Amino acid sequence: MKLSPSIALIGNPNAGKSSLFNQLTGLRQKTGNFPGVTVDKKSGPWSINAETVATIVDFPGIYSIYPKSLDEQIVTDILANPAHADYPDVAVVVVDASNLHRNLLLFTQVADLGVPVVLALNMLDVAKAEGKEVNAVRLAMRLGVPVVRINARTGEGLDQLKKAVLGQIKEPVLSGKLFFDPADEATGLITDTRNQYQLDNNYLALQYLIQHDGFSFLSRPQQIGLDALIDKYAFNEQKFQAGETITRYKRIATITAEVVANQRPVNQATWTQKLDRILLHPVWGYAIFGFILLLIFQAIFAWAQPFMDGIDAGVAWINGQLKESLPAGPLTDLLTDGILAGVGGILVFIPQIAFLFFLVALLEESGYMSRVMVIMDRIMRKFGLNGRSVVPLISGVACAVPAIMATRSIGTRRDRLITILVTPLMSCSARLPIYTILIALVVPKQRVLGLFNLQGLALMGLYLLGLLSALLAAYILKLLLKTKERGYFIMELPTFKMPRWNHVGLTVWESVRAFVWEAGRVILAISIVLWVLASYGPGDSMDVAEAQVRQNNPTLAADELANRVASDRLEASYAGQFGHFIEPVIRPLGYDWKIGIALLSSFAAREVFVGTMSTIYSIGSGDDEEGVTIRERLRQERNPKTGGPMYTPALAWSLLIFYVFAMMCMSTLAATQRETKSWKWPAVQLVYMMGLAYVAAFFTYQFMQ
Template identity: 85%
Template sequence: MKSSPVIALVGNPNAGKSSLFNQLTGLRQKTGNFPGVTVDKKSGPWSITDQLTANVVDLPGVYSIYPKSLDEQIVTDILANPAHPDYPDVAVVVVDASNLHRNLLLFTQIADLGVPVILALNMLDVARQQAKDVNAVRLAMQLGVPVVRINARTGEGIEPLKKAVLGQLRKPTLQEKLFFDPGEEAADLIADTKAQYQLGNNYLALQYVIQHDGFTFLNHQQQAGLDAIITKHQFNEPTFQAGETITRYKRIANVVAETVTDQRPADQATWTQKLDRVLLHPVWGYAIFALVLMLIFQAIFAWAQPFMDGIDTGVAWLNGRLKDSLPEGPLTDLLTDGILAGVGGILVFIPQIAFLFLLVALLEESGYMSRVMVIMDRIMRKFGLNGRSVVPLISGVACAVPAIMATRSIGTRRDRLITILVTPLMSCSARLPIYTILIALVVPNQRVLGIFNVQGLALMGLYLLGLVSALLAAYVLKLVLRSKERSFFIMELPTFKLPRWNHVALTVWESVRAFVWEAGRVILAISIVLWVLASYGPGDSMQRAEEQVRQQSQPLAADELANRIASERLEASYAGRFGHFIEPVIRPLGYDWKIGIALISSFAAREVFVGTMSTIYSIGTGDDEGVTIRERLRQERNPQTGDRMYTPALAWSLLIFYVFAMMCMSTLAATHRETKSWKWPMVQLVYMMALAYGAAFVTYHSLS
């Protein structure tokens, strides 16, 4: 036995595999890529005994070992290759006990590959609700492998699972006879394959024949050799696969008949089915989804506001205290006007981001998010997208990078490429700080009908605008990127469940931590660079700017003089000169050179915009250290007109710009990695920036 054996969790989508993974690994899990491919995997240590810790790998959910997408391919690529570093010493196949007939197909295929297997019977509570009873002992006798009853949501059955895993590690138990033996149907083909590739398992030899083009561990010469074997024996893959599936389901039907007792009347609907009649209705389904969205965005503003005000005031207070207590000098200015102002501009939005992830996690945990994907599939197909595109688009509300990576589940190349190109139009959490601070400036904090907050409605409108623009862009790309491939959307709807609060809390914690850590590192670096560029200028330009202010004939009050000096010095700095350099390009949108600096810096990441504005206005302000960034923006004046700088026309122009703008280098890098070309990231950058500029131009001049 290896010192650190590999335990693979395998199962159908929505069978509870990831829930079991969370139970086994807790907070010690980590995310990475499978060796040699850009498919995400989750892994983590599981302490089976005091002396033995196993590495648990959560494999992508699949219905069978015959893959239909990139993420499904990795499952067979691992299970068919004992040399793979993630090849399991034991595979725990998690099955939905309420739908054993379908789930056992994958189990029989994995068992036939010769992998030591344990069957984990999950969702037994759902089966009982459907008046089904599964006899685990009889099922173990029928299958010839250990069977363990578990509840992945609560952790029930973990101890018996540990014992079963230990038993399989010490003395592997395999079924005596293959559930489907290809040697009986194609003896010569299997014999030639086993002899040429030194294989000892008939079903593994069949996978070499059928799936060799997708196996990364076979070289070109080996793949060509398998093509020759197929030609020699005139092997018909589709016909053979169809026969295999029929044979397996016949055997499975006998197993289910012997082990499952179903006492529910055939015409009795479960409460999940009753709810689905409303939630999946062609009219009421969309109405309920719109109401859910409205409630989410209302909650983001209403619940988060007290926490935001507290953080905002606290950062401003800390900034003022540091300036009062620390000696004057460049280091104090860097700490307060640079680092604290920039990072503080992001910390204030943690409550809203946390509530967004909390509410989305509740929808996913309850099972409602799967219903959203189904009803949205009806719309997606009209715009040329695969129904599976719904998953990346919804994921894009959190972050475009993992959403683009999620397109690997889309089978056809064209649909996958279109989804990658339009996913960044969905408003991600990085845009949320920009949206909320600008909405707070120009949208009144009042209620409509005594229920709906106007600011929440405005936020919802921006998210819907992102969705509509993604669909329209997909439609245009469908016309440009022609393809004869047909796509299909198949999704099993999970039963409705009460959310697991520990899993919800874990999701929120991991999401907020990732957001703050990723954004914080970028903002810290940019804040330091920006402070240097805004605090120093070429030659003695900043000193001369200050002298010109002091030499003005009209006397100024002390506070006004300090503000004027700070503003003129900022304008004469390196950052100010760069802002003036690009100002002619952005002036038609209503933006000045200060906004230009923030636009350029936010190419690293959208959320940097707010941190940059915090830094710019901290440097460009005199003695009012206790004023928050929102108050600074409200007080900003247009130097040409003397009126408020952030008018509704300017604020909405910025909001619309950031709905469409591709201001995220990480997203471009993810697109490059997924498409293996710089062509498509450049297409993405050009069309989104052109769309952002045009839409912002129209918005500004329409509202001016």
């Protein structure tokens, strides 16, 4: 039987912990939740040797075991509770060798808790580039635990890491004397706490005293008992914790002075520091960020278009071939006009989704995205948001659900709540299919100044509109939700580095797969339901509608008559009647009953709008012309009242503005409920976003008409 020890990866943000996790687990990693909480848990198997396959868990990045957010709290909650399901047999503490003095603070705290530790000395190449040489052997002697030199980006040193971890599993070696012993300053209090709670570690006893209110494993009577001890000894928690931090840094300074040789002149700037002078500049920083955004949206249109055209034509060709080769009947119609039309309407946008995630991954891997968060923090504070709100808002460009979950790093309740409520206003990837297909209808493929594509500029404008509306909504909420809490934004800027192409590729693959799988399942189900609703009607209403068309239009050409019959049959179907039921509400926005059906179906997920339109217009088209794609069908659609194009600029922009603001995602509302533990805030989110969408779309249509 193979051993299955539990290994925890612990470290500061940007120390390379996640990169090491990817190296050790590869594609076998899985994501879940830590027991009892909604904090994400990434885990995977690690084959240490033929007999030992460990379960490695990537803990949230923290600077100290004294938490300031929900993500950080779970780490301390586990390390202070040996009975926890995720308590590690060995903790691999990953440290940034270029900033050893700060990184060792967390290591000394974890080691003092009595957890068997291996120190993984990462980013030695960065340290060397900065003129720092770290003596790993001397460091191991001073710390009293195994120290391994690794490169988490390339996988260098993993064999030595395996040996060190295996040694700690078989014969745990602890650091011996505590780096900070609280009994030196509070002997009676620590002794009483150990005796009362059967603890064998002085530092763990201190954590019971300071953090007992946040420990989920302590009962209420136990917490009250600790409060009594604190009162008995007049224990000042904050003062004691500050003294501990000072003492630790003093001892760490003596260690780093012995093991780190600094060969660079003190005043000589690194190339990362030189770049930061420009990228973090109060003027040039924003200008460069705006230019990069412009390039991204230009690339989404320019680079993806050939691939999109190929997929579009391929889906249309397959649809035509199926109609020719399969016998006519309901099953063939379901397959071609229902399933294939709906799913094909999403597959065509894979290239744009892939390019978006590819470019964002490049920015993250290079280290530039952290600079974006810093310069945007200056703006966010003026609107009442915590600087950490930048992370969820930027993540919201991909998907609002994980972005809302990322708000757990925000320490104050008000700032976290405001961020949760405004994050869905950021245009996520699910809106991209709607944006691109409507922009392609009404914005010409024209270049501005010979460089910028007009369609790309329109797309960028929609994303900026989402950002500006999120900031404005945050400012209003700040005025409504008054509190005396103050938020802080602390972030360590990583050095600039070349992107790891395997990580970029993995990010793109996972993102596209998740988008297609999640959207595909919903679209497949809705396409089938919608096809049924659009293909059948109450009683003989559809047959009656067809008979009336044929009777009233005896002189129409065959093709034109077929189109009229198909349109009137669709209008008489269940779907058509439901669309007519809501049409009076949406008519002021310029929408007809067909668009109404798509609006309602897209409440499940925004991207369903395109799939629904594909299904509706496939059913509503009476001709059998092959190669007609959804874009062509929308372009050919006629307004029955005017006889002109249905999708005028006024209608298209009304729809675009509607989807910039609309809360059309059940998953996002569910995530809001889970994070706020109340249905009140999802209801607020739904009402204010839908109201804003309706009003904005109304004025857009009326103004442009």
